Amino acid sequence: MTTTETSTRIPVRVLAADPFLRVGLESALGECPEFTFDRDGTGVQVLAADEIDDAVLCAIRAARERKSTVLLVVGKVDASTAVRAIEAGACGVLRREQACAQTLISAVRAASTGHGTMSPDLLSGLFETAGRLSSTPAAPSLDARERDVLRMVADGHETAEIASALAYSTRTVTSIVHDITHRLRLRNRAHAVAFALRQGLI
Incomplete structure (x- = not known):
């Protein structure tokens, strides 16, 4: 591999409590030759979780402090909890069942350039719930x-x-x-x- 090819590859780290889920996500991402798996977590960090709880939000903030870009793949999520993840620093939120290889690869590519990705139903839900979410004065x-x-x-x-x-x-x-x-x-x-x-x- 040439120096140019190496420099243009996207470092990716997958984190999941379930080892089978982690292996599955790594296998899907491994289909893309642009990605290289990075154990230091300095590139795009794909964080898989069952739901968005305080531990997940802390993990997102910690990753952001290390200058990682975080893509969250989550089992149970709605628009309001997706907002919490984004405010914690996640670049994108995907439902686990929608995270096929093609969608996942596209989301990681987008995250590597600072673009966010969100499952369509969650994005629609943001508009529907916007009026019910609390606002900040001034x-x-x-x-x-x-x-x-x-x-x-x-x-x-x-x-x-x-x-x-x-x-x-x-x-x-x-x-x-x-x-x-x-x-x-x-x-x-x-x-x-x-x-x-x-x-x-x-």
Whole structure:
């Protein structure tokens, strides 16, 4: 393998209490030659759990402190608990039964570039429950351009698709999202969408 090939591979670490589940996830991810398994957890960390409890949230925060990007694969989850995971630092949340090899590989690729992934029913649930979730006093505002971009991010569109639809350059879209996350002190795109929904900004 050449130096270039090595440098472009994506380090991945799978964590699961169930060893059979861990082996299954590693087997699915092993189908992608772009990935290399990383025991130090400095790349994308795929964290598998039965449900999102305090221990899982602590594990997500610990991984984020080590500069890992966390993709959560969970058995039992709803929109409100998915929000908690995102606020703890998860880049994406997938239902375990929906985490087939293709979906899992796509989610890890997205996570490695800072893009979040969420199971479609959970994303829909975020919109349905947004009005019932608690809000923070004196919530910040978003301008029209920022709201348009975040709505498309929430709908699952990639940067290039958003740029084409809104007649912006991809650099402009990236800059808008970066400005939002930096100004509001959010961790990533998924956190920005969850925050905006909870505050009723989009």
